[in-house]
Amino acid sequence: MVPASYYLALSAMLFCIGVAGFLIRRNIITIFMSIELMLNAVNLTFVTFSYQWHALSGQIFVFFVMVVAAAEAAVGLAIIIAVFRTRETLNVDQVNLLKL
Amino acid sequence: MLHYILFFLFAAIALGGALNLLFQRHPINSALSLILVMMSLAVLYLLLGAEFVAAVQILVYAGAIMVLFVFVIMLLNAGEEERSRTSRVAYLAGVPGALAVLGLLLYSVFAHNSNFGSVQLGTYLVSTGALGGLLFRDFLLPFEITSVLILIAIMGAVVLGRRDS
Amino acid sequence: MNLRLWLIPLLPLLGGIINGLFGRLFSKRVVTAVALASTAAAFAMALYVAANFASMPADQIPHAETLSFPWISITGFEVDFAFFLDQLSLIMLLVVTGVGFLIHIYSAGYMADEEGYYRFFSYLNLFMFFMLTLVLAANYLLMFVGWEGVGLASYLLIGFYFQKQSAANAGKKAFITNRIGDFAFLLGMFLLIKTFGSVDYLQVFHQVSAMGVEHAHAGILTWTALLMMIGATGKSAQIPLYVWLPDAMEGPTPVSALIHAATMVTAGIYMVARSSAIFDRAPIALTVVAILGALTAFFAATIGLVQTDIKRVLAYSTISQLGYMFMACGVAAYSAAIFHLMTHAFFKALLFLAAGSVIHALGGEQDMRNMGGLKDAIPYTFWTMAIATLAISGIPPLAGFFSKDEILWQAFSSKPTGWIFWLIGLITAGMTAFYMFRLLFMTFFGERRAPQYADTHQGHAAAAGHGHKPGHGVHESPWIMLGPLVILAFLSVAGGWVGVPKALGGQNHFEQFLAPVFEQYAPHDERRLAEAEAGVVGPAANRNEPVPENPESATELIMTGVSVLVALTGAFFAWLFYYKRPELPQRIVQHARGLYTTLLNKYYVDEFYGATLTQPIMRGATDVLWRGVDVGIIDASVNEAATASQEVSRGVRRMQSGNLRSYAGWVAFGAALVIGYMIWTGIR
Numbered sequence: 018m019v020p021a022s023y024y025l026a027l028s029a030m031l032f033c034i035g036v037a038g039f040l041i042r043r044n045i046i047t048i049f050m051s052i053e054l055m056l057n058a059v060n061l062t063f064v065t066f067s068y069q070w071h072a073l074s075g076q077i078f079v080f081f082v083m084v085v086a087a088a089e090a091a092v093g094l095a096i097i098i099a100v101f102r103t104r105e106t107l108n109v110d111q112v113n114l115l116k117l
Numbered sequence: 118m119l120h121y122i123l124f125f126l127f128a129a130i131a132l133g134g135a136l137n138l139l140f141q142r143h144p145i146n147s148a149l150s151l152i153l154v155m156m157s158l159a160v161l162y163l164l165l166g167a168e169f170v171a172a173v174q175i176l177v178y179a180g181a182i183m184v185l186f187v188f189v190i191m192l193l194n195a196g197e198e199e200r201s202r203t204s205r206v207a208y209l210a211g212v213p214g215a216l217a218v219l220g221l222l223l224y225s226v227f228a229h230n231s232n233f234g235s236v237q238l239g240t241y242l243v244s245t246g247a248l249g250g251l252l253f254r255d256f257l258l259p260f261e262i263t264s265v266l267i268l269i270a271i272m273g274a275v276v277l278g279r280r281d282s
Numbered sequence: 283m284n285l286r287l288w289l290i291p292l293l294p295l296l297g298g299i300i301n302g303l304f305g306r307l308f309s310k311r312v313v314t315a316v317a318l319a320s321t322a323a324a325f326a327m328a329l330y331v332a333a334n335f336a337s338m339p340a341d342q343i344p345h346a347e348t349l350s351f352p353w354i355s356i357t358g359f360e361v362d363f364a365f366f367l368d369q370l371s372l373i374m375l376l377v378v379t380g381v382g383f384l385i386h387i388y389s390a391g392y393m394a395d396e397e398g399y400y401r402f403f404s405y406l407n408l409f410m411f412f413m414l415t416l417v418l419a420a421n422y423l424l425m426f427v428g429w430e431g432v433g434l435a436s437y438l439l440i441g442f443y444f445q446k447q448s449a450a451n452a453g454k455k456a457f458i459t460n461r462i463g464d465f466a467f468l469l470g471m472f473l474l475i476k477t478f479g480s481v482d483y484l485q486v487f488h489q490v491s492a493m494g495v496e497h498a499h500a501g502i503l504t505w506t507a508l509l510m511m512i513g514a515t516g517k518s519a520q521i522p523l524y525v526w527l528p529d530a531m532e533g534p535t536p537v538s539a540l541i542h543a544a545t546m547v548t549a550g551i552y553m554v555a556r557s558s559a560i561f562d563r564a565p566i567a568l569t570v571v572a573i574l575g576a577l578t579a580f581f582a583a584t585i586g587l588v589q590t591d592i593k594r595v596l597a598y599s600t601i602s603q604l605g606y607m608f609m610a611c612g613v614a615a616y617s618a619a620i621f622h623l624m625t626h627a628f629f630k631a632l633l634f635l636a637a638g639s640v641i642h643a644l645g646g647e648q649d650m651r652n653m654g655g656l657k658d659a660i661p662y663t664f665w666t667m668a669i670a671t672l673a674i675s676g677i678p679p680l681a682g683f684f685s686k687d688e689i690l691w692q693a694f695s696s697k698p699t700g701w702i703f704w705l706i707g708l709i710t711a712g713m714t715a716f717y718m719f720r721l722l723f724m725t726f727f728g729e730r731r732a733p734q735y736a737d738t739h740q741g742h743a744a745a746a747g748h749g750h751k752p753g754h755g756v757h758e759s760p761w762i763m764l765g766p767l768v769i770l771a772f773l774s775v776a777g778g779w780v781g782v783p784k785a786l787g788g789q790n791h792f793e794q795f796l797a798p799v800f801e802q803y804a805p806h807d808e809r810r811l812a813e814a815e816a817g818v819v820g821p822a823a824n825r826n827e828p829v830p831e832n833p834e835s836a837t838e839l840i841m842t843g844v845s846v847l848v849a850l851t852g853a854f855f856a857w858l859f860y861y862k863r864p865e866l867p868q869r870i871v872q873h874a875r876g877l878y879t880t881l882l883n884k885y886y887v888d889e890f891y892g893a894t895l896t897q898p899i900m901r902g903a904t905d906v907l908w909r910g911v912d913v914g915i916i917d918a919s920v921n922e923a924a925t926a927s928q929e930v931s932r933g934v935r936r937m938q939s940g941n942l943r944s945y946a947g948w949v950a951f952g953a954a955l956v957i958g959y960m961i962w963t964g965i966r
Contacts, residue, residue, distance in 0.1 A: 019124045021233040024165070025226045027128050031154075033219035034135040039946050040211035046144045046190055048942075050151050053182065054135060057158055060174075068165045068241055069233060073251050076243060079170050080252070083177050084263045088270030090182045094189045095277035101193050102280070113940030211947030217954040225961050 024065040031058035045097050045107050049090070056086045120238045123164060127157040142197045148186050155179040166241045169248050285331050287347050287365035290375070291414035293323045298407030305400025314390045317403035321386045321410060325379040335372055340798070344368035346420050346484070354423075361481060366420030370799045373620060374417040374552055377627050381544045382410050384766035388635050389536040391762035392642060402442060402534070409435035413545050417552065422471050422481040425553065429467065429517065432546045433460040439541065440533040452529035459526040463516015470509030477502050487559040491803045495563045507560050507567035510553065511574075518550030519601050520578045520608055525888055527601055531593040535638030538593060543600050543634050544627035551607045551623055555616045559803030562614060572612025572693075576706040579605030581885075583713040587720075588881045592637050592650050595721050599674070600630060602710060606689055609703055615692035617796040621781045622685035628777050629673040629682055632770035636667040639759045639767065640725060650721065655730040660758045664726050666771040671722045673774040675715035676849045681778030683846070686711060688783060690845055691838050704841075708848055715852030723860035784835065786842070 031054060038051030060079045067075025100112060134154035138147045155178045162171035252260055297320025305313050338345065349363040367375075386406065393402050412435055416428025434457070441453025474481055478489045496504050514520070519527040530542050541547070554561060554571065561568055579602045586598035603626050610619035641648055643660050657664045673682040690711070694704035758764070781792035859866050871878045880886070937948060 018235045018237060019120055020230065020235045022226050022230050023124070023128075024161070024236065025233070026223055027131065027161075029219060029222035029226065030132060031135055032222070033215050034132075034139055036215040036218065036950055037212060038135075038139045040208070040215065040943055040950060041139065044144050044195065046186065046193075046195060047138075047147050050138060050144075050147055050186060053178075053186075054138065054151060054154065057155060057178070060170075061158060061161065064162055064165050064167050064170060065236075067167065067243075068236060071241060073243060073248060074256075076167055076170050076248060077251055077256050079167075080173065080248075081259060081263060083173060084267065087177060087182055088266055090185060091270050091274040092277065094185060095274040098189065098193065099277050107193065107195050109942045112942065209947070210951040211943070214947070214950035214952075214954040218950065218957055221954065221957050221961055225964075 021065055021069050025062060028058045028061040028065065031055075031061070043108050043110060045100070045109050045112070046094075048109060049093055049097070053086060053090065056082060120164065120236070123160070123238075124236075127160045127164075130154075131157040131161070144190050144195050145187065148183060148190060151186075152179050152183045155183065164238055165236060166239070167243055169243065169245045284347060285334055285345070285367065286327075287331065287367060287418055288349060288363070290324050290327050290331070290379070290418060291411045293320045293327070294407040294410035294414065296320060298404045298411060301400050301407065302404035305404055308400065310394070310399055313400040313403055317407055318383075318386055318390065320407055321379070321383045324410065324414065325383045328375050328379040331367065332372060332376060335367065344484070348420070358479060359475060361421055361423045363424065364420035364482070365418045366483060367418070368799055369796050370552070370555060370620065371417050373624060373796070374548075375414070377624055378410070378413050378417055378545050381627050381631050381770075382413075382540060384769055385536050385540045385544075385631060385635070388539075388638075388763050388766040389534075391760050392536055392638055393534060396534075398442065402439075405435055405438045405442070406537075406540070409439065409541060409546070413549070416549055420483055422474065422483070422486075425556075426464075426467065426471065429513075429549060429553075430464060432541070432549060433457060433464070433517070436460070436530070436541050436546055439537040440530045442533055442537065446532070448529075449532040452526070452532040456526035456530050459523050460516050463513045463523050465513075466509045466516070467513025470506050470513065473502065473506045473509065477506070483556070487803045490559045490563065491805075493563060495565065495805050497565060500566055501564075503560050504564040504566050507557070507564040508570065510557060510560075511567060511571055514550030514554055514608075515574065516550075517553075518547050518604050518608065520550075520574050520605060521581065524578065524582070524601050525891060528594055528597045528884070531591070531597050535593070535634055535641060538597070539631045539634035539638070542597065543630035547600065547604055548607075548623050548627070551604070551611065551619055554608075554611045555620055555800075558614070558616050558800050561611070562804055568612050568614060570612075572609050572703055575605045575608025575610070575612050576703050577605070578602070579609060579710045580706050580713075581605075583710045583717070585881055585884050586717045587713060588878060590651050591648050592640065592653075592721060592725065593634075593648060595650075595717060596630070596633055596637060599633075599714065599718065602714060603630065603674070606686065606707065606710075609707065610689040610692060613693050613696040613700060613703065615689065615696075616800050617793045618685070618688040618692050620796060621792050622689055625673070625681035625685040625774070625777050628770055629670040629680075629774040632666060632670040632767060632774055633674070635763070635767055635770065636663050636670065639663040639763055640667075642759050642763070643757060650724040652731055653725045654728040655726070657726040662758060662764050662767065666764075666767040667726070668722060669771045670774055671718045674718050675853060676711055676845060677853075678846060679775075679778070681774050681776070684778035684781050684783070687842050687845055688781065691783070691841055694841060708845060711845055712848040712852040715849040716856050719853045719856030720860050723856060727861050728864070783838070786839075 035051045035055035035058060038054065039048055042048055042051065060082055063075045063079045063082070067073065067079075097107070101107060104111060131154050134150040134157065137150040138154070141147045141150065155174060159171040159174040159179070162168075162174060297316050300316050301308075301313055305316075308316070335345075345367040347365045347367075349365075351363070352360070353363050354361040386403075389402065389406065393399055396402065409432060412428045412431025414428070416425050416432060419425040419428060437453045437457040440456050441450050443449045444453075471481060474486060478486050480486055490503065493503065500508075512523075516523040527542055527547070531538055533541075561571070582598045582601035582605060586595050586602065589595045589598060603622070607619040607622050607626070610616070610622065639660065640653070640656065640663060643656070643663070644653065647653065669680070673680040676683045676686045678684075686707075690704055690707050693700050693707055696703075781790055783790050883889075937944075
């Protein structure tokens with residue numbers, strides 16, 4: 018008999034840890050992983066609400082989120098590899114050529 | 118009773134893994150912590166009666182995506198993070214922002230506590246058939262589009278990962 | 283009958299436009315032909331109009347012609363392009379076209395070697411157009427168009443040698459000073475519109491004639507009259523707006539003759555005479571006019587006593603004579619003023635043209651101290667100038683005597699304070715004779731003096747690169763220049779004979795001719811100030827009375843004799859100081875150094891105006907308006923807007939640091955704000 022709001026609270030906390038990780042970490046790959054963490058937290062929220070309202074479409078959406086996350090991960094890591102080849106570093110502070 | 122224990126246990130594992138991801142210096146440790154988080158999330162999905170989602174979570178997320186991450190980390194031979202100058206904005210505006218978001222979300226969740234019911238293990242189970250029926254009937258178009266999306270992602274990854282030679 | 287009055291101003295305008303647009307391409311002959319033809323045509327038309335006028339029945343005078351297309355037509359106020367012919371405008375018309383034509387002929391010879399020849403004639407024709415519009419206008423607004431236009435033409439012609447700084451400045455000074463007067467004239471017109479709802483002569487005068495004389499108080503008519511008078515002081519160079527006329531001598535000599543002697547400066551007198559209906563009912567304004575006129579006459583004559591530039595002497599003489607005309611208007615002797623206007627046009631134009639001939643002969647010399655002994659070298663110029671000098675000094679039986687004497691007599695007989703004006707006029711007449719004969723003696727008699735005094739007023743030769751080399755030899759001017767001199771000399775002799783007063787045996791045709799104009803709206807409850815008791819045919823009020831032979835005509839004879847005597851005295855002293863004993867002037871100057879210097883420096887009026895008006899305005903414009911407002915506020919605000927946007931963008935640009943994490947930080951911050959907003963609105 019766990020209140021649904023506990024699940025939501027957990028999801029919120031995971032999400033914010035993801036955000037914090039995104040902001041604090043310097044390694045590109047770790048930043049990427051924080052993004053994945055955020056997506057997972059959102060997935061938890063969707064499933065919780067799907068249980069709450071007995072609506073299947075919540076889980077469908079989770080499905081789609083996962084697909085997108087997979088695609089994004091693939092492309093993103095490819096970009097990281099390309100950046101690594103030119104810059105020889107994984108420090109995100111050094112990828113600043115878009116500076117005005 | 119069991120539900121309680123299971124929930125809090127795996128919630129704690131998830132949080133612990135997340136925090137570990139945050140504080141580890143070597144990216145491989147962060148990757149492994151993330152796998153741990155995903156595993157525990159799969160258990161939580163099971164507690165919520167979403168079998169298919171839990172299975173897909175392990176198969177796709179933990180099994181494919183995280184393996185991809187580990188591959189890249191190994192490939193690039195990423196070492197420990199060095200200490201370097203950080204962005205002040207990220208700390209000054211970002212972290213308080215994130216904390217603010219957290220506070221807001223928690224507030225909004227608990228302020229409407231009465232609107233939410235409670236989760237009881239076993240009261241709501243979703244069959245894969247029902248999910249499939251919904252997916253291939255009502256959500257057919259997004260499904261097809263995601264397949265195109267995956268195709269594009271594959272092509273993009275191949276092109277981006279190519280050496281210029 | 284339709285006399286097509288509008289053609290008279292139009293012909294010179296066409297000439298001016300043709301010469302202005304195409305003169306550059308024409309040869310000198312064509313330019314001259316166009317200019318002279320248009321002026322001659324205007325003169326011919328004037329004669330035709332005069333001939334028709336003679337046969338016009340009295341009830342058709344004044345004869346007004348309105349052009350069919352309207353000018354201003356709004357509720358409650360209408361103005362048309364309307365032309366007007368009565369005795370007064372007919373006289374002005376003949377003077378302007380006649381003298382103008384003669385001066386055009388003279389200029390063809392005088393300006394023959396100038397560059398900008400076509401430009402000169404274009405401007406001159408333009409001037410004729412505006413002056414004729416002024417004279418023939420049937421309402422004040424059209425007259426004002428001509429009024430402003432002659433000011434413009436004057437500016438263009440004074441600054442004809444525009445490469446010379448002093449000429450350009452003189453043009454500016456003339457225009458600006460005129461403008462001040464014009465402003466007052468405009469205010470007067472506005473008063474007219476407000477009071478009478480029209481600016482048409484006939485309508486205004488008709489309404490004015492129903493109003494009473496404003497004796498002790500300053501009513502609407504007095505204010506209107508005073509404002510118009512200020513306008514006249516600007517145009518006719520009276521105190522306090524006369525300062526532009528001496529500087530206007532920077533222009534070519536024909537310009538000085540035409541504009542600043544014969545025609546433009548008389549516009550103010552004409553305007554006052556035309557508005558006699560108004561002035562007759564505003565005794566205060568009339569008194570002011572008389573005082574101003576008398577003061578100006580005296581004042582300018584004193585300055586003229588010591589000037590050394592031949593054209594300056596003539597300029598101050600013009601101001602002085604205009605003062606006489608103003609004074610005559612001030613004692614309501616309008617026809618005497620117009621009479622003097624006409625004779626003055628003759629002999630003053632002659633004086634200027636002859637001076638031009640002298641300057642031409644000497645290759646550009648204008649300082650009288652460097653002249654002398656020219657009597658035998660340029661005899662025609664000498665004799666015509668001598669005739670003009672006699673005329674202006676008021677020696678009978680030349681023209682100036684009759685007109686000046688008429689003014690003095692009218693001034694004397696205007697009660698009760700007229701004798702003061704008469705006395706001032708008399709003394710001024712003496713001074714006039716003195717300085718004119720001084721000019722004659724210094725220029726033509728004695729020994730030819732070496733050019734020891736460098737003078738900066740060498741307008742004619744220096745600017746133009748005249749064909750004469752110094753020491754070339756003094757020679758007479760060509761006949762194209764001498765012809766007009768002779769004609770004007772003849773007019774200076776005979777021109778006064780139309781106005782011989784009764785006391786001397788004449789009929790005074792001139793005053794009879796002009797009488798209807800000034801009688802028509804004269805107030806009838808009151809004898810006019812210049813009551814013609816002295817045997818001259820009087821106003822309509824007592825036209826039916828027999829002409830009395832009263833003791834007043836004896837008084838007039840005595841007065842005449844006195845004025846002739848004073849003129850001869852002036853001439854005698856000039857002869858003494860500048861012919862017989864030329865060392866005397868120097869000795870007198872030694873004793874009265876201060877007075878002499880003051881006179882020589884024109885009472886420092888220009889310096890006074892400069893210090894009190896020009897300098898503060900210039901300084902105000904520079905410091906306050908330019909530096910303070912224009913640069914400090916307007917420019918600064920525009921620049922500040924640019925600088926501010928630059929600064930803002932510099933600040934905003936720091937967001938695009940290229941640092942991924944700072945972007946993320948901003949996003950998180952923004953997300954917090956948005957979520958907070960959503961929750962906050964959701965809660966309410």
